Amino acid sequence: MSAVISEGERDEFTRRLIGICMLVRLVAILVAFAGLAGQILTPALLLCALVQSVTGLALLMSARVGAFVANHPLAFVAxxxxxxxxxxxxxxxxxxxxxxxxxxxxxxxxxxxxxAATCAVVLVAGHLLVSALRYPVGAGFMTTIGVPAIYVGLVAIGGASRHAHAAQVESGRDAAAALLAAAAADERARLAREMHDSLGKTLHGVALGADALPQLVENDPAAARDYAADLARGAGRAAREARQILVRLRADQPDRPLADVLRGRCDAWQEETGVPCTLHVDGAVDLPTDARYEVLAIVAEAMENARRHAEPRSVVVRLAGAAGGAVEISVTDDGKGFVPDPDGRSPYGRFGLTGMAERAAEAGISLVIRSAPAQGTTVAVRSPAVHLGDAVVRTPDE
Structure with missing residues (x-):
């Protein structure tokens, strides 16, 4: 995943570069004094060394001064x-x-x-002017050509670094835009799947019933009343499914750690039902956005099934890292339990288990349901090795 560089990171990079250059300046001053060993140190020499050292140390050691220069480059003209x-x-x-x-x-x-070119010209012109005034005859190659060429070359290197860094910042912004676009596309696809799998089917049934209702009203008013009641129940179910979709979309919160989102789900479920719900987290683990959405939907369905059918005294949600970088999440209740279908299908007239299996297949994760009468139920999902950016999620023991 490409690194995205913010304005703050750019300023930090500028401060670091200035700091490195000032460190080089201080080393150059020490080298210069080493070269002057045995010579008389004049007040002018000491004053110039002191001024250069103070400015170098201020830019190197003071974050405030470095930040000021990074944000107000013209101050460096001094x-x-x-x-x-x-x-x-x-x-x-x-x-x-x-x-x-x-x-x-x-x-x-x-x-x-x-x-930068103007400053380079000023540095070179000042150097050549001083050289011409002080050494009208016999100035060496380094004095007349070497040092001015070094000035120009270093200014060019600084400019190249500036443009390379600007290109990196721009590519980071492009990467951020691409990630946002991909996330938006994933959200649209996910919402379309949700609408198709639940709300769309319900509304289609309501629409078909509404088409047939006028004829029933004419031919069999009594049957039409029952049919209208069925349509009302279907419309109510469609409204509930729409609310559930919106709640899941808002509750995902991909910018928050998965453990925090699960903790919020447990707290909300406990407050709603009055049944204790405990979250156990083992290791700092998370999931990619696409798999995470489906996993959270499976967790929500498992908790809803416990509320509706299990009559539990407590529910435990576990989030843990597993061997090889896998992630495991389970919802366990101590309720009535049931006999699971070997093929993972829901009981007749219900669709929760089937929906969970479809979501697990969509996300590429495994789903296991363990239950028995009077022994509670555990719904567990396991994701393969998870890569978040360049890091692999691992357990504390690895």
């Missing part, structure tokens, strides 16, 4: 002026000129191409 001042005071052959190199790469990264 550092460009400091670098020019160091060159003007100490000359172009001073070892401390090495410390001004960090300014060039940060300039290329922070500023747009026109501004």
């Amino acid at each position: 550092d460009v002026l400091i670098s020019l001042g160091v060159v003007a005071v100490l000359g172009t052959e001073s070892p401390l000129v090495l410390a001004t190199m960090s300014t060039a790469i940060v300039t290329g990264f922070l500023f747009t191409r026109p501004v």
Whole structure:
């Protein structure tokens, strides 16, 4: 899955790059002083070293200063002026000129191409001007060509880093948009399946009955009254199914951990029924959005069956990681129990178990129903190894 880079992450990247460059500056100052060993340290040299060290440490150690520069790049023009001042005071052959190199790469990264190019021209022109004034004759290759070329090259490297990072940010936004579009498509497909499997069939039956009702009213008014009552019950069932679909869609909450959603389901069920419902969680596990929706629907159906038919004294929901990265979820009640059909079909006139089996098949997970008269019922689902992003969900023992 592609990483999505936020504005905050972009600013953090900028602060880190500035910090690295300032660390290089401090190392360059130490190297310069090592090269000056045995020479007289003038007040101007010490002042320039102090100013460069202070600015470098401020940008490296203070998150507030780094954040300010990241959000207000033009503030870094002050550092460009400091670098020019160091060159003007100490000359172009001073070892401390090495410390001004960090300014060039940060300039290329922070500023747009026109501004960065202007800063590069200012750095190079200032360097050449000082070199021409201080060393009109006999200036070395590095002084006249090497250092200015390094300035230009570092500004170009900073600009290339800027554009590469901008491209990464843009690709992250594209990835986020694609993920949102895919999630929206999944939600539409899931809603269509829900409408087809439950509400659509009920409404189709109501529509067929409504078509036949006028003829019954003319031919057999008594039968028409019974038929109209059946239609009313069908319409009521359709309304309940529509509400259930909306409740499931709203209760999924894919941005919340699965354990939190299950805990909310247990609390709501306990409040509604007055029967204790306990959630046990073993390990930090979750499911992909598509499988998660179907699993939550199976859990809801198992709890609803317990409420309607089992007369339990308590219900226990378990969420746990299993060997190999699998995820297991079970709903266990201590109610009346029943004899499950070997093929997993619902009893005549009911559709809960059949619907759970269809959902499990749709999500690619296994479904096991264990029950016996007077021994309660357990509905358990098991998902294969789950990959969330680049990480595999594992149990605490793995």
